[in-house]
Amino acid sequence: MLDDIDRRIVQSLTRDGRASYTGLARELGVSEATVRQRVTRLQEGAGLRIVALCDPLALGHQSVRLMIRVRDLTPRAVAKSLSGMPMINHVALCAGSQDVFLEGTCRDQAQLVQLLDDIRMLPGVSRVQVLLLLELFKDYSWSGLASAVGQGITED
Missing domain, CATH: 3.30.70.920 (Lrp/AsnC effector binding domain/regulation of amino acid metabolism (RAM) domain)
Structure with a gap:
């Protein structure tokens, strides 16, 4: 299960997957070591994978x-x-x-x-x-998790 800090880390990384641990720690009000340990745990548990995404249709594919x-x-x-x-x-x-x-x-x-x-x-x-696919309007977003019971990534 993700706790509030995990969800906030994931939410921040969905906006900018290249964010530094220092920047994330400052944004979330936790230590850099906490962010580093949690990102590592999420990646090792296969719950998080940081990748670059592109629109294949825009590239002619x-x-x-x-x-x-x-x-x-x-x-x-x-x-x-x-x-x-x-x-x-x-x-x-x-x-x-x-x-x-x-x-x-x-x-x-x-x-x-x-x-x-x-x-x-x-x-x-x-x-x-x-x-x-003829046209892509939205792809690969965690925003759908915002209302999922126990797994929301935003505060209501």
């Missing part, structure tokens, strides 16, 4: 979301296979009519066709639903 239906293998096994593909940047198991959700980025349409061919040939993949 193809951005795609895929819903995969699995047969003859477990969704977890198929998800692990998919996670090794370099053009896939997000893999998640899901509940409902589909088993695996993917997000991918391809440099062009030819690479997208190759990715789809590679996915369709994987053992266990029975159906692929393709959603090709």
Whole structure:
């Protein structure tokens, strides 16, 4: 579970992932050692990963979301296979009519066709639903956690 200091650190890092520990400590009213230890703990626990994000569409790339239906293998096994593909940047198991959700980025349409061919040939993949993004309005935000019970990142 995240406590208030953890949530405030994450909230600050979502605004500026390059913020210094000294600056964060000053902003949060805690020591630099506290910030350093907590960021390290969050990163080691896989709860936090600091990355640079870009809009692939603005860079002329193809951005795609895929819903995969699995047969003859477990969704977890198929998800692990998919996670090794370099053009896939997000893999998640899901509940409902589909088993695996993917997000991918391809440099062009030819690479997208190759990715789809590679996915369709994987053992266990029975159906692929393709959603090709045309315009991106919002992506990768923790703001949705603000109202999550026990995990909010902002004070109400």
